[in-house]
Amino acid sequence: MSSERLFGVKMRASQEGRHVSGAERIVPASRVAQTLAALADRALRHSKGEPDFINLKADAVGEVVRIPSLPVSTVEVADAAEGWARAEEMLKAAGVARAREVCGLFRETYSMRGAMLLDADTLERLEPNPERGVRATNMDSAVSSPANVKNHFAEALVLASKVLSAPGIVGEVCMSDDPNYVTGYVATRRFGYCRITKLKEPGDEAGGRIFLYRGRREDVAATIDYLERRAVVVETPSPDANAAPRRFDSLERELSEIAAAGLRRETRMVSSRSGCHIAVGGRTLVSFASNDYLGYASDAEVAEAAADAVRRHGTGSGASRLVTGTLTPHVGLERQIAAFKGSADSIVYATGYMANLGTIAALVGRGDVVLSDALNHASIIDGCRLSGADVVVYPHLDMDALDGRLASCRAYRRRLAVSDGVFSMDGDMLDLPRFLEVCRRHDAFSMVDEAHALGVVGATGRGLSERFACGHPDLMMGTLSKALGAEGGYVAGNASVVEYLRQRARPFMFSTAPDIAAMAGAAAALARLDGDPSRVRRLQANVRTFVAALAENGIAAKTDSAIVPILIGDECEAMRVSGELEKRGFLIPAIRYPTVAHGAARLRAAVRYDHGEEDLTAAAAAVAAAVRQHDD
């Protein structure tokens, strides 16, 4: 900065008396006007809302003290309780014995304009005006950033560095009053500026600052004077050095928003499973949450086949299929799938997701068009996007719309129509004969995802062609991960389609060949299914029993498969009902956005062949009771 007179330039903006935004800079006289304008601009564009009052001020400041910034670190915590435990450790290391009580005081700081100043030992309030608190102000960073842009992290670091340089201050704790921003920090001399990823739970409005002071009472006034009036310029590290903490900011904010909207997903650890029973969170529940429709995932014979293959071939296949990754279990399974599906050939992929992604992106590209049902699985949607082809989304199951849209796509090199056979969140089914007729008439490739149809639909579980006694789509996609209880995906079709995929599908070419245990497990399960369709019949009977029991309890549900959706609507309500069912011993997950549309949250019950009649009727009664509990 030059020898010109320096000014502290400040902006505070509010809306109906509520703080919206605030910022400040220390600038030479020649930059006062432009800084005031930039700060006003920033106030007017604040995301918290349009202010109705903007206070702009420029005071000449005396001599400026230059101080180094505190070192920065981040502590990742799972929740606010852990966040406070870590904050407490740091404050204790700074000699604050009653650190735990500091947390509770944030209920009071919320309404204050400044910070609370506490005696670090007795936690007595030291500010002359407790309603206003103490304002740390007259500070800036030596690294200039545009005044009209908020740099949350840099501004907080400047403030904390000034506060900790004040005489007698041993610590600061800060929590944003934004209910969606849960990250806070603790600043101490020993640990520096330490961001803690969660100091409150989303939705909590508490927030503010607390400064901790240790020293003589007669010196408190000098400390407050330093905090409020002394001009301080903080030598913050260069933006590059700070890049790590700042780039995580937007992620953390978004995570908080996800949680606040009731959309946070959690992985739950399953400690054991046996048939339709599953142990989670220390309890055993009857599970309606697995795609292992026919129970092969925990079948001893299937497991033995998988284990035996690993003993013979080892674990990883060591290379991609086109290098040295094609082992006998891969080839054997591909032949077996083709025979079961009544096609000339098939190709396996490591997952069903890859099968859709790789197949669609291989078959169509720029200059082609893909027509996709509005409720298709995410892996199909992603395949369409990745392909670079034009994508036309037609209304769910609307074959007239598909017909009409295909009619206007004649100019494209290739046309591909793709649909789930059984829709994974609705349990309804494609009218395959109609789909095939429309596709053939327009000379379009037809592709059907039978992830939830194999082993479920058709008298012997062969899928939609069996159910409708009609021909096959050009590409019959399916998974090994559901009724076959293993892992992987496949596409069955005629020789040229499958050969084309072997030459062009990138997951086949560039990813290590699918897992041997999965291949052998799927092969054993498929052999069992082929040899004895009785589990399919039991599954289909169980679905009828469950839907009828729901109807008897006043819950309307329908399905063409083993997926029974129970529509709730509101995301939080769906979570509540699912939680209530868990208390009653049933695991029926809530499905929310983005898996289904906003406001279309539902319970998704997946029926298995080994659910007992008692499980099904009791679960249906529990669903009705849990839904009604709220209506009362």
Ligand code: PMP
């Ligand atoms: N298609 C559909 C319709 C699915 O439901 C799923 C799995 N949820 C997949 C494809 C992807 O299969 P995988 O889980 O084997 O990757």
